[in-house]
Amino acid sequence: MSALFEPMTLRSLTVPNRIWLAPMCMYSAAAEGPETGVATDFHLAHLGARAAGGAGLVMAEATAVSSEGRISPWDLGLWNDRQQQELARIAALVKSHGAVPAIQLAHAGRKAATDRPWLGGKPLSIAAGGWQPVGASPVSFSAEHQVPDELTVEEIQGVVRAFAEAAGRALAAGFEAVEIHGAHGYLIHSFLSPHSNHRTDAYGGDFAGRSRFALEVVAAVREVWPAELPVLYRASATDWLEGVPSWTVEDTVRLAKELHAAGVDLLDASSAGIDPDAKIAVAPGFQVPFAARIRSEAGLPTGAVGLITEPAQAERIVASGQADVVSLGRELLRDAYWPHRAAAELGAESRWPVQYGYTLRKRG
Numbered sequence: 487m488s489a490l491f492e493p494m495t496l497r498s499l500t501v502p503n504r505i506w507l508a509p510m511c512m513y514s515a516a517a518e519g520p521e522t523g524v525a526t527d528f529h530l531a532h533l534g535a536r537a538a539g540g541a542g543l544v545m546a547e548a549t550a551v552s553s554e555g556r557i558s559p560w561d562l563g564l565w566n567d568r569q570q571q572e573l574a575r576i577a578a579l580v581k582s583h584g585a586v587p588a589i590q591l592a593h594a595g596r597k598a599a600t601d602r603p604w605l606g607g608k609p610l611s612i613a614a615g616g617w618q619p620v621g622a623s624p625v626s627f628s629a630e631h632q633v634p635d636e637l638t639v640e641e642i643q644g645v646v647r648a649f650a651e652a653a654g655r656a657l658a659a660g661f662e663a664v665e666i667h668g669a670h671g672y673l674i675h676s677f678l679s680p681h682s683n684h685r686t687d688a689y690g691g692d693f694a695g696r697s698r699f700a701l702e703v704v705a706a707v708r709e710v711w712p713a714e715l716p717v718l719y720r721a722s723a724t725d726w727l728e729g730v731p732s733w734t735v736e737d738t739v740r741l742a743k744e745l746h747a748a749g750v751d752l753l754d755a756s757s758a759g760i761d762p763d764a765k766i767a768v769a770p771g772f773q774v775p776f777a778a779r780i781r782s783e784a785g786l787p788t789g790a791v792g793l794i795t796e797p798a799q800a801e802r803i804v805a806s807g808q809a810d811v812v813s814l815g816r817e818l819l820r821d822a823y824w825p826h827r828a829a830a831e832l833g834a835e836s837r838w839p840v841q842y843g844y845t846l847r848k849r850g
Contacts, residue, residue: 523563540825595673
């Protein structure tokens with residue numbers, strides 16, 4: 487039996503295999519008017535295809551918990567009924583193909599209000615459809631980005647409530663797993679890293695202060711999310727910075743222990759995003775050691791990401807205990823049916839849609 491195709495149970499939820507679709511922004515929602523942040527037929531087809539393609543868990547992209555929390559004007563949102571209504575169609579379609587529908591909830595923080603990446607991804611002025619970003623401290627992401635407004639304690643609590651409210655909407659829409667986006671330099675990560683958090687109040691300073699916001703978001707989401715369903719957390723395991731105060735893998739191990747105690751069921755181990763000039767040692771599977779170390783030292787299940795492209799490579803990661811699952815991004819964009827190909831190569835049973843399976847089994 488292939489380790490990659492062993493089911494995985496988190497709380498009472500069983501995911502049929504260990505190949506998960508990583509959340510990837512498509513920048514394809516309406517940017518203004520009553521359809522702002524609403525999923526489109528593109529999202530329905532995109533996520534439905536990955537479910538039909540055999541992924542065990544299909545995660546919708548970073549979905550903003552508030553309007554100002556979007557990375558771009560074209561991001562998905564989940565703060566109103568219309569957004570919830572269209573996301574419910576996606577959750578139902580994903581589940582109909584035997585996959586687990588999941589969603590990542592996010593707030594972009596100081597990296598908000600940018601253009602679509604294929605148009606350069608530069609910060610947008612308010613006149614061009616942008617808005618004033620907010621952050622842990624008035625420290626911009628880059629020379630091009632606006633200096634964010636430092637969130638007050640009252641505003642921080644408002645963001646915590648927004649995460650909880652979005653989680654409640656995700657549940658009502660039919661999603662069975664929710665992931666809190668604490669990585670890639672967005673709001674939660676910007677509180678965690680001393681590179682971007684220069685606060686001197688209860689949300690800054692030492693590790694306990696800088697991790698307070700992340701843990702409050704987890705507690706608020708866990709309070710509204712059913713005890714029988716899992717909460718996931720995406721972390722940047724390291725900032726990839728040297729010689730300056732930054733977030734390290736040792737910090738992530740420490741945070742993972744606290745996240746586990748707070749009710750997080752799996753940590754999705756990515757990295758970087760806090761500084762555009764970070765020097766990242768990119769290579770096949772370059773982030774897998776982070777997942778392995780966190781899993782070993784924190785006792786929390788992990789997901790591995792980052793240039794995982796071949797079935798044998800993914801199989802080794804899971805079979806060797808380096809991670810519990812692999813989350814594929816670009817590879818599942820290139821080939822929505824990668825899980826079926828992996829099953830064929832690894833001698834595992836493939837979960838084709840019945841409409842496809844009937845035709846594929848026909849002879850003559």
